[in-house]
Amino acid sequence: MFCAANSKPSKRASSRVTSDEAEILHIPAAELRRALAEIPGVSKTIVDALIMRRRRLRRDREFAGMRVLASRDARDGHQLDDFLDKNRIPHRLVDFESEQGRALSERFHLTTRDLPVLITPAGARLRRPSLREVAREAGLLRSVAEEDETEVLCDLAIVGAGPAGLAAAVYAASEGLKTVVLESYAPGGQAGSSSLIENFFGFPTGIGGGELTWLAQLQAYRFGAKFSTPAAALSLQYNPDGEYRVCLETEGCGAVLRAKAALITTGADYRRLEAEGREQFEGVGVYYAATALEGQLCRNETVVVAGSGNSAGQAAMFLSDGAAKVLLLVRGNNMKMSTYLSRRVEACANIDILYHTEIRKMSGGKKLEQIELENTKTGERRVVRTPAVFSMIGAKPCTDWLPPEIDRDANGFIKTGMSVAGAPAWQANKHQPSPLETSLPGIFAAGDVRSGSVKRCAAAVGEGGMAVAGVQTALAASAESS
């Protein structure tokens, strides 16, 4: 059982309590966390209430929590807004030039030089704050270490809180592993920026990527996983002989994180098209993969593929089967795909290749409806009606921070399983790497960052869960040999 102390209702706490029978219990945070993980009756009521409250705050137009005061088109203001949004902190973005913006700037003596400004619920002003300052103010910046600690120990360190890292955090924490998750920007990863994921099982009409990954994060919290955001992993050191084989250095944290095992789920950065309005249509008109699902959306329509490499060529060929027309946009004057593929693309009757062409603008209602193209050689612009743009302009795996002993493929994605069985660290080992284990025993990779992975949300979630099974086996093997 968890311990609780009764107390008289305080003014603040009782402001919404109307019953005379109400009683307030003070429960130490650690005990509350334990109750959430171990007593389903308690956790359901509390977690449901927290979810409802957060949803209501996000919907409430009058909510005067955090406010970001910024000029309408300023990039830095939008970044603060995006950061708070992706971390699901209720807030409002106020246009400096609006009536409300002018009133706020007069009241707080703010000028354009101060922008963007974060105004806290208590009225404090943070002028041009860094993301870390914003995170601290929003209560996100929970260091994994106490002030006087120089190292933190855990069973599993998960780096990256996209779908793969979050799924692993849920499974690992629920299996009793002491789990720490490091995330450099906001939990949710790429899925967090998808407005509607329609192919995730269990949601017949789709679910917002932010909502899906936020619920997963709450679930991981509930089982006791510790999160630190924003906290990029800066480097990884490997000690094959110690119990805590992995040592991670983390952004903004003086202490090192030592883990018995690590899971790398840092995903990939998809290069984004620089077209006005693009963000609004992520997942509802702008896609990063062309599969049967997207193919159905484009049946008998004109669709657009941007890119000149193999992935663009393959997408164009695949889509040409059902679409009325495919426009393949190439920035320069030639394609960079394999010869066999470029020949097939050129020969395909309903693919038009537009060289020197870029998308300038995307527009529509709830979904993409049309785009504006520019021929960069002639400056000529034209509008094309289309429900889908496939962005195939490349992805870069987030693996720069890793040591060279973690084998990667030619594009930098992490190799796992039998493809690393010949690595020096495995040759001296009596076990073989499990399917998601890297060239260093006890270090795993899952999701988009893994070489050969299917770049899909469900696949990342499945791999995250599967990696935890491998972690359990590796921990057992390591305990056996020590």
Ligand SMILES: Cc1cc2nc3c(=O)[nH]c(=O)nc-3n(C[C@H](O)[C@H](O)[C@H](O)COP(=O)(O)OP(=O)(O)OC[C@H]3O[C@@H](n4cnc5c(N)ncnc54)[C@H](O)[C@@H]3O)c2cc1C
């Ligand atoms: C706009 C968009 C729409 C999509 N729509 C769909 C869809 O409808 N259906 C579908 O199945 N798939 C969709 N996808 C693909 C899907 O979202 C990805 O396959 C999935 O998110 C991959 O999950 P992941 O956990 O492997 O990596 P990511 O989601 O990329 O997460 C990686 C995380 O690691 C963090 N990170 C990176 N480096 C570090 C570091 N050094 N330290 C700490 N943290 C770090 C990043 O900030 C990020 O949060 C979409 C992708 C995008 C971009």
